[in-house]
Each structure stands twice: as structure tokens, then as C-alpha cells.
Amino acid sequence: MANQSQHYKKLSLILDQLPWYVDEYINHKKRKLSAASLLNYAHDYKIFFQWLKNEHLHSAEIKNIPLDLLESLTTQQVESFLSFLQYELDNKEVTVNRKLSALKSLFNYLQNIAETRDLQPYLKRNVMAKIEFNEIKESMETIANKMEGKILMGDEYEKFRQFIATDYGIAIKDNKKLFNFHLLNRERDTAIVSLILGSGLRLSEVVNLNLDDIDYSKYTARVIRKGNKEQYVYFSRLAMDDLKEYLQIREERYKVEKSNKALFVAAAMGPKGTPRRLTARSIEKLIEKYAVAFGKPALSVHKLRHSFATRYHIEINDVPKLRRQLGHSSIQTTMIYTHISNDDLKHAVDKMDIPKDDV
Structure with missing residues (x-):
């Protein structure tokens, strides 16, 4: 890798x-x-x-x-x-x-x-x-509460994705340089965010992805996790759709030679430059840019991973499977997501103030 x-x-x-x-x-x-x-x-x-x-x-x-x-x-x-x-x-x-x-x-x-x-x-x-x-x-509950305001919740997942794909371009259309840069990279950037939100991959895992690491029939990405462990990680159908849209324009728009197997690439710098693998810092910066414009400046690549994990737990409620998906070595690390958006607990506490005859 x-x-x-x-x-x-x-x-x-x-x-x-x-x-x-x-x-x-x-x-x-x-x-x-x-x-x-x-x-x-x-x-x-x-x-x-x-x-x-x-x-x-x-x-x-x-x-x-x-x-x-x-x-x-x-x-x-x-x-x-x-x-x-x-x-x-x-x-x-x-x-x-x-x-x-x-x-x-x-x-x-x-x-x-x-x-x-x-x-x-x-x-x-x-x-x-x-x-x-x-x-x-800090307890897990405290850490989870701090995290909750800095991640995407509910319909914010799709809103943030759509913001990168279209709305950001509309917002900066009067700045020709920024607008053209967004036109160049919007499919790639949307695919990156969609993949993280649809899989929970780490930043380093996204950076290191090659074209042949994607299994288009099984919706999986081959990654090397901590400890040099190879794993095939599932990702969402929406992430696959965005990935395919990016791959349709990748080679021609970025002038990528067939020998360049990096999945996510950056355009060549200068007349003599060549397209290169997108770096971790570049991905961090593009997420920071969109996050500030979206109105959630605390959002980061790692917070996108947290966003996926929180949504997965709410919808699936299977901590062992989530642990494997995220590549955590300890289940205690995964347990933090059981403390985010605990609506059942909130409902139970709210009911304490209701007269028993009304419950």
C-alpha cells in the first residue's frame, strides 16, 4: 500500500x-x-x-x-x-x-x-x-456528549453530501477561481466524503486505497488496518454510486496514466507536474473547507468516521459488528457510540416528570 x-x-x-x-x-x-x-x-x-x-x-x-x-x-x-x-x-x-x-x-x-x-x-x-x-x-458519556455536537446527525448526512456535490459551488459561484476548482474536484470530493460516511474508514485507509482495492460486486474496500491486518470493509450503495461517478471522470479530467493505481488523485501542479495520489493533509484541508462553509467548523475527517459509527449503531445496534467495521482492537473503544443519542434513555428520563396517571 x-x-x-x-x-x-x-x-x-x-x-x-x-x-x-x-x-x-x-x-x-x-x-x-x-x-x-x-x-x-x-x-x-x-x-x-x-x-x-x-x-x-x-x-x-x-x-x-x-x-x-x-x-x-x-x-x-x-x-x-x-x-x-x-x-x-x-x-x-x-x-x-x-x-x-x-x-x-x-x-x-x-x-x-x-x-x-x-x-x-x-x-x-x-x-x-x-x-x-x-x-x-471523563466518562464515556461525557466524551460522547462532547462528540455529539461535532458530528453529523439525522438528515445532516445527506445534506453535507449534497452540499459538497452542488450547494458549495452555488455559494462561491462569484469567485471564479474557487468555482472552477470546485468544478474540477466535486465528484472526487463527494466520493471521498460519501465513502467515509458510508464505511467509517480511517483517513490513512482512504489515502492508501488503490483502484483494485474496490470490489464492485460485494461493495467492499480492501484496507490494511492497524497491526498490518488486511480487511475487506463494507461500504454503502450510495458511496458506490458516488465512487462510480468519480471514476467515470478520473482518468480524463486528472490526466492520469494507467500505471497510476491510486484511487483518489490530485491534479498535476505546474506544466511539468504529474497527477499524484491525494495526500492525507489534502483530504483534511478539503473537509475543513467544506465544514466551515457548511456551518459545522468542528467537523473533520475523524468526525465523519464518528458520524458513520453513530448512525450504524442507531440503525443496527450491533457493537461487535461495528467494532469489526471500524477496525477497533478493543470493544471498549467501540462502546462510546452506545452513549451517543441515546433516545431511549432520554425518553425514560422525560417520563419521570409526567404524572403516573398520564403515562
């Missing part, structure tokens, strides 16, 4: 700056994690090791930080690092937890999996095992 090779190139550049045992750990995880996940891990480790040097716990290059330094770290020093993340880098509690999780995984490998030639662990003492995660105070 696209972008995998780019991620691995970036990963290799970062690993060149990190200690050898981090490189060994990343190689150990390659069979289980995607290139994007490994790259995130490497970024987190670079921040940690650079902090060790900045705190004068090591004087040479971070690449040369020895295992005995990790073994000698105190819980107070690790807590100081976590405070640095939260109060100096402005990381949210959930982000601090994610970076701590990455460090816990590395230290666990060094203590319990990796072995020297004489069958001794790399680390005999694991300070990260003593560090607790931040307690995320």
Missing part, C-alpha cells in the same frame, strides 16, 4: 539517531504493527532520549545512551519526564498515556523478552513497570 515505504524511510532516519536496542525492539514489532504506528513509537522514543540528554543524565549523543542508564532511572525521574510532556510540551493526558505506553512496551521488551548470549535479560530492573497511567477523568 502507498505511504508504507515513506513511513519506513522516515523510521529508518529516526532509528539512526537512537540506541541500538530501540532499533532491535522496532524490528521485533514490525510483524505486529503498521509502519505508521512504528514511526509514532520512534518519535516518542526520540523525545524521551533527548530529554535524558537535556537533563544531563547523559552527555554524549542520544544514540550512545547505554542500557545501564535506563536500569538506574528512578521513578521520580520518569515522573519528571511525564510532567515535562504535560506542562512544557502541552501534551494532553491521553497523549501522555500513549507515550508512556510506548515506553512501557520498550522496557518490557528489554526486561522480559530480549536476551544476551548468556541468556540474561537486557534489563534486570524495569522502572516503567512502577509508573501508573494518568487517570482519564
Whole structure:
């Protein structure tokens, strides 16, 4: 899939700056994690090791930080690092937890999996095992309530789709440059939004789609999910209709060569440019543009995924199937959608104020 090779190139550049045992750990995880996940891990480790040097716990290059330094770290020093993340880098509690999780995984490998030639662990003492995660105070209901105002509900699904297909063009018709740009891309943009709203695909999964990943008879898209797992994800008939409309104009309008297998493409830049795969940032920007004009500026690619999941749960009410559709590793992540738009609960609460004789 696209972008995998780019991620691995970036990963290799970062690993060149990190200690050898981090490189060994990343190689150990390659069979289980995607290139994007490994790259995130490497970024987190670079921040940690650079902090060790900045705190004068090591004087040479971070690449040369020895295992005995990790073994000698105190819980107070690790807590100081976590405070640095939260109060100096402005990381949210959930982000601090994610970076701590990455460090816990590395230290666990060094203590319990990796072995020297004489069958001794790399680390005999694991300070990260003593560090607790931040307690995320928000309940699922609170998170769901915050999300509800930022996603599409009810007839907004079709209104947003129609807005991209036609109404946005009408709204900006007096700006010739914007209008012509919309004319060029409206079928493509409609297909992208329709596909996310009709499947719940992640941004990276949409970006990496190739032409031959679509099964037109089964209404499925082949994607590589987190953990490098291949999965065929179902999408709606409306999404298929919009996708087919885009594919009818894709090759001629974007001047795409047959060798370019990217599903969603961008027009060539400049006279010598060539059409290219649409990037993640480009898709984010086009959604942001339409969201602001539509009157829901908080709407994003990820919120479109949430919109699909909420609608699916309301109509199907099958959490295990929704979990598979979204590619969640934990069902707890999927359970958040059971707290959005809980009309049965609202009705029950409303009935409490009605005199019993009237119920």
C-alpha cells in the first residue's frame, strides 16, 4: 500500500539517531504493527532520549545512551519526564498515556523478552513497570456528549453530501477561481466524503486505497488496518454510486496514466507536474473547507468516521459488528457510540416528570 515505504524511510532516519536496542525492539514489532504506528513509537522514543540528554543524565549523543542508564532511572525521574510532556510540551493526558505506553512496551521488551548470549535479560530492573497511567477523568458519556455536537446527525448526512456535490459551488459561484476548482474536484470530493460516511474508514485507509482495492460486486474496500491486518470493509450503495461517478471522470479530467493505481488523485501542479495520489493533509484541508462553509467548523475527517459509527449503531445496534467495521482492537473503544443519542434513555428520563396517571 502507498505511504508504507515513506513511513519506513522516515523510521529508518529516526532509528539512526537512537540506541541500538530501540532499533532491535522496532524490528521485533514490525510483524505486529503498521509502519505508521512504528514511526509514532520512534518519535516518542526520540523525545524521551533527548530529554535524558537535556537533563544531563547523559552527555554524549542520544544514540550512545547505554542500557545501564535506563536500569538506574528512578521513578521520580520518569515522573519528571511525564510532567515535562504535560506542562512544557502541552501534551494532553491521553497523549501522555500513549507515550508512556510506548515506553512501557520498550522496557518490557528489554526486561522480559530480549536476551544476551548468556541468556540474561537486557534489563534486570524495569522502572516503567512502577509508573501508573494518568487517570482519564471523563466518562464515556461525557466524551460522547462532547462528540455529539461535532458530528453529523439525522438528515445532516445527506445534506453535507449534497452540499459538497452542488450547494458549495452555488455559494462561491462569484469567485471564479474557487468555482472552477470546485468544478474540477466535486465528484472526487463527494466520493471521498460519501465513502467515509458510508464505511467509517480511517483517513490513512482512504489515502492508501488503490483502484483494485474496490470490489464492485460485494461493495467492499480492501484496507490494511492497524497491526498490518488486511480487511475487506463494507461500504454503502450510495458511496458506490458516488465512487462510480468519480471514476467515470478520473482518468480524463486528472490526466492520469494507467500505471497510476491510486484511487483518489490530485491534479498535476505546474506544466511539468504529474497527477499524484491525494495526500492525507489534502483530504483534511478539503473537509475543513467544506465544514466551515457548511456551518459545522468542528467537523473533520475523524468526525465523519464518528458520524458513520453513530448512525450504524442507531440503525443496527450491533457493537461487535461495528467494532469489526471500524477496525477497533478493543470493544471498549467501540462502546462510546452506545452513549451517543441515546433516545431511549432520554425518553425514560422525560417520563419521570409526567404524572403516573398520564403515562
